[in-house]
Structure formats: C-alpha cells, structure tokens
Amino acid sequence: EVQLLESGGGLVQPGGSLRLSCAASGFTFSSYAMSWVRQAPGKGLEWVSAISGSGGSTYYADSVKGRFTISRDNSKNTLYLQMNSLRAEDTAVYYCAKYGTTVTGDAFDIWGQGTMVTVSS
Amino acid sequence: SYELTQPPSVSVSPGQTARITCSGDALPKQYAYWYQQKPGQAPVLVIYKDSERPSGIPERFSGSSSGTTVTLTISGVQAEDEADYYCQSADSSGTYTVFGGGTKLTVL
Numbered sequence: 001e002v003q004l005l006e007s008g009g010g011l012v013q014p015g016g017s018l019r020l021s022c023a024a025s026g027f028t029f030s031s032y033a034m035s036w037v038r039q040a041p042g043k044g045l046e047w048v049s050a051i052s053g054s055g056g057s058t059y060y061a062d063s064v065k066g067r068f069t070i071s072r073d074n075s076k077n078t079l080y081l082q083m084n085s086l087r088a089e090d091t092a093v094y095y096c097a098k099y100g101t102t103v104t105g106d107a108f109d110i111w112g113q114g115t116m117v118t119v120s121s
Numbered sequence: 122s123y124e125l126t127q128p129p130s131v132s133v134s135p136g137q138t139a140r141i142t143c144s145g146d147a148l149p150k151q152y153a154y155w156y157q158q159k160p161g162q163a164p165v166l167v168i169y170k171d172s173e174r175p176s177g178i179p180e181r182f183s184g185s186s187s188g189t190t191v192t193l194t195i196s197g198v199q200a201e202d203e204a205d206y207y208c209q210s211a212d213s214s215g216t217y218t219v220f221g222g223g224t225k226l227t228v229l
Contacts (some may be wrong), residue, residue, distance in 0.1 A: 035218065044223040045156075045164065045207050057218060062122060095163060104169045106211060106218065107154045113161040 002026035004096045009115030016045050016086050016119070022079040022096030022112055030054070030074040036081050036106065038092035038117075048094070049081065064090075065071040087121045093117075123147060123212040125221035132227040139195040141224045143208030146189055153191040154209040155184060157202075158223075164207065168193060195226070203228040 007046035008020040020036070035050040049070040050059045058070050069082040080098055093116050125145040133139045143153060153171050156164035166175055168184035171191060181196045184221040191210075195202055 004150075021225075035221075043210075044205075045158075045220040047218040047220060050218065061217070100166075100169065104166075104173075104175070105152055106209075107169040108156070108164070108209070109166050109169075109175070111165075113163055113169050 004112035006112040006115040017084045020081040024077045029077040037095045040092040127221040127224045130225045134173045147213040151211045155193045156207045158205045
C-alpha cells in the first residue's frame with residue numbers, strides 16, 4: 001500500500017525550530033519529486049516547498065524562503081522539512097505529498113495524514 | 122506572486138450540476154488539478170491535467186479548460202460531495218506550485 005506518514009509536529013515558541021519527517025512506503029521513493037503543503041486552521045492549502053527525486057533541486061514559497069529547508073534521504077525513504085525562525089503565521093497542519101507520474105503530471109496523487117505545528121508562546 | 126482565483130462558495134441541490142471555476146493568467150500554459158477535501162481529512166485528487174479523472178473517482182466529476190479559466194463540474198451532485206474543492210497549477214515558468222483559495226460546495 002502506498003503510504004506517507006508525517007511526524008515531528010508540536011508546539012514551539014516563536015523564533016524556535018522544528019524538523020518534520022515524512023516516511024514513505026509502497027513506491028520507489030527516489031523516483032518521485034516530493035512536496036510539503038500546509039493548511040492554517042480554517043484556511044486553504046498553501047504550497048510550501050518541493051524537492052526533486054534526486055534531491056538536487058529544491059524550491060520554496062516566498063513565505064518560507066530562507067527559513068525552511070527541504071531535504072530527503074532516499075536510503076531511508078524519508079522526506080524532511082527543517083523549519084527555523086518560526087512565526088505565529090507558520091501555525092498549520094503540514095502535509096507531505098507525492099508528485100504524480102508522467103501520466104498524472106504535477107498532481108499530488110498521494111498525501112499524508114498531516115502533522116500539526118503550533119507556534120505560540 | 123501568481124494567484125489562482127476561485128469563488129468562496131457554491132450551493133446546489135442534490136441531483137443538480139455544480140460548476141466550480143478557477144482563474145489564472147498562466148492556465149493556458151499550465152495544467153490544472155483539482156482536489157476534494159472533507160473536514161479533518163487530507164485532500165484527494167479528483168481531476169488531473171485539466172480534464173482527466175483518476176481511477177476510483179466517480180464519472181460525475183469532470184474538468185474542462187477555456188483560456189484563463191478551468192472548471193470542475195460535478196453532475197448529479199450527491200450529499201457526499203459536500204466538501205472544499207481546491208484547484209492547483211503552476212506559475213508561467215512551471216517552477217512554483219500554487220493553489221486556489223478553495224471553494225466550499227454546499228449540498229442543500
């Protein structure tokens with residue numbers, strides 16, 4: 001079964017750091033680009049960051065550029081998001097998502113269940 | 122920064138047809154994707170590459186594209202279709218992913 005399982009969320013103070021992980025199973029992890037998407041409470045989806053299958057290319061939304069770092073360990077089938085200098089507006093459910101195949105293009109065809117990050121003093 | 126515009130809400134009665142639009146300047150160049158999200162759940166892909174339906178998605182879900190607007194159509198709406206719907210695409214360079222603001226579909 002194709003599955004993504006996020007972990008690492010929690011409560012952190014403003015200015016603090018947190019690292020999210022996403023464990024993948026059921027597919028050839030290194031063959032697919034991956035992404036983080038977040039959703040603030042009661043709000044819409046916001047794309048955060050993406051990384052190529054090899055890890056050689058990374059992309060960030062302007063709202064997190066310079067503060068967040070996406071990475072992956074293909075030997076462990078795991079995606080990461082290092083979040084530094086956290087702000088209240090970073091409070092959200094963070095989803096790990098898999099980009100699609102050549103057939104489905106840039107669709108996110110698999111999503112994790114999400115992990116909650118709360119930035120508050 | 123690039124934006125996709127969706128109506129905040131759409132309401133229809135059971136059995137009717139719901140149409141949800143998404144507008145963006147780069148849509149003539151970039152594919153659009155649609156997701157359904159129910160409360161407390163992760164989004165689910167319902168349309169890819171403007172008009173293709175993934176396996177397991179009911180035939181009543183369809184997508185179309187015309188110029189700078191893409192449309193998700195749900196024919197014969199059922200109560201279970203009540204959810205938030207989001208479009209997704211990319212900026213004109215194809216580098217950055219963007220989501221629309223979401224549309225809440227209410228089944229009256």
